[in-house]
Amino acid sequence: MTVTLPVVVLVSGRGSNLQAIIDHCRRGDLPVDIRAVISSRLGTEGLERASRAGLTGVVVDPGAFSTRAGFEQALMQRIDSYGPELVVLAGFMLILGSDFVRHYSGRLINIHPSLLPQFRGLHTHERALKAGVRYHGASVHFVTADVDGGPVIVQAPVAVRPDDSPQTLAARVLEEEHRILPEAIRWFAQGRLSMADGVALLDGRPCENPVPENTQSRNPAAGRSPEDTTP
Ligand code: NHR
Ligand code: GAR
Numbered sequence: 452m453t454v455t456l457p458v459v460v461l462v463s464g465r466g467s468n469l470q471a472i473i474d475h476c477r478r479g480d481l482p483v484d485i486r487a488v489i490s491s492r493l494g495t496e497g498l499e500r501a502s503r504a505g506l507t508g509v510v511v512d513p514g515a516f517s518t519r520a521g522f523e524q525a526l527m528q529r530i531d532s533y534g535p536e537l538v539v540l541a542g543f544m545l546i547l548g549s550d551f552v553r554h555y556s557g558r559l560i561n562i563h564p565s566l567l568p569q570f571r572g573l574h575t576h577e578r579a580l581k582a583g584v585r586y587h588g589a590s591v592h593f594v595t596a597d598v599d600g601g602p603v604i605v606q607a608p609v610a611v612r613p614d615d616s617p618q619t620l621a622a623r624v625l626e627e628e629h630r631i632l633p634e635a636i637r638w639f640a641q642g643r644l645s646m647a648d649g650v651a652l653l654d655g656r657p658c659e660n661p662v663p664e665n666t667q668s669r670n671p672a673a674g675r676s677p678e679d680t681t682p
Contacts, residue, residue, distance in 0.1 A: 455482050455483065456482060456484065457483075457484050457533070457535045457536050457537075458484065458486065458535050458536070458537045458538070459485075459488075459489060459535040459537075459539070460472065460485060460487075460488045461488075461489050461538065461541065461543040462488060462489070462497035462541050462543060463491045463495065463497070463545065464495050464497060465496045465497060466488075466495065466496050466497025466499075466501075466541070467629065468632050469488060469500055469501070469541050469542075470500050471633055472633055472636065473485065475633040475637075481633050481640070482637070483636060486533035487506070487530075488501035488509075489508075489510075489511055489530065490511075491510075491512065491543065491544065491545055492510070493510050493512060497542070511525055511526045511529055520548065527554055537558050537559075537560070538560075539561075539632070540559070540562070541562060541632065542562070543561070547594070548596075552594055552596050555594070557646040557647075560593055560636075561591070562590075562591050562632045563589065563592065563599055565587060565589070565590065566587065566588040566589075566608060566662050567590040567606070568600070569584070570582075572599060576617040576620045579620065580615060580617060580620065585663065586608040586610055586662065586663045588606055588607050588662070589607050589609070589624050589625075590603050590604075590606045590607075591603070591605050591606075591631050591632055591634075591635040592651070593646045593651055601649075603660055604638075604644065606660040607628075607630065608662055609623050638653060
């Protein structure tokens with residue numbers, strides 16, 4: 452049986468992944484109660500989307516705290532006041548400390564715009580094009596202290612086109628993000644998804660994400676092999 456899952460969504464900007472979650476909930480195919488949307492910045496499009504959907508939207512601004520630990524403590528208190536069983540980073544742009552990730556261990560997920568473990572960190576589309584990979588894509592993973600290194604839940608490959616710019620590639624990756632993030636949340640709501648001993652489990656079995664062979668560069672003349680770790 453699936454019961455409605457209380458969720459808090461963290462954003463920093465545009466909020467299109469938040470919108471995808473909202474849209475699935477509206478369509479009735481995602482049993483989730485978005486208790487609050489928390490933005491690390493004032494006046495984001497993400498907050499506008501929350502307000503348009505009649506959701507609680509709040510700002511927890513790191514600039515209002517003298518230390519990072521103070522900010523994260525306040526963020527945790529705010530999140531916990533909404534009683535979520537799952538916390539979703541949807542375009543959240545601040546690295547979170549180990550106390551924070553430990554507190555939400557196994558109930559904190561992130562959508563990242565690459566086929567992890569390739570291209571951890573920022574500016575993934577530019578970096579994928581530079582490396583000349585055949586396939587780029589998106590990943591949903593459990594968040595651990597190892598930034599973008601937590602266990603992968605689900606991935607979606609996107610074929611790179613010869614004429615891609617970072618923008619055109621990002622747009623196709625984003626479509627996949629909007630599909631796999633709600634999918635992962637649905638699994639969690641159905642009680643099918645968990646993290647145990649650093650492994651993501653779906654129906655009790657490790658999540659398998661066969662990704663297309665990417666070792667061969669699209670453009671060997673570039674003289675670089677695809678990156679596999681942080682910048
Ligand atoms: N925190 C931990 N501990 N672990 C993860 O896996 C995290 C995380 C916080 C955010 C999202 C991640 C992404 O999907 C995420 C995963 C921001 C940065 C970053 O360098 C890196 C990874 C991610 C998000 N942020 C800069 C910082 O110093 C600030 C950048 C900015 O403000 O524009 O925090 O890619
Ligand atoms: C998304 O592509 C997300 O994967 C990425 O930022 C975009 C946010 O879009 N996240 C990161 O790069 C995290 N560092 P959105 O605000 O429209 O959902």
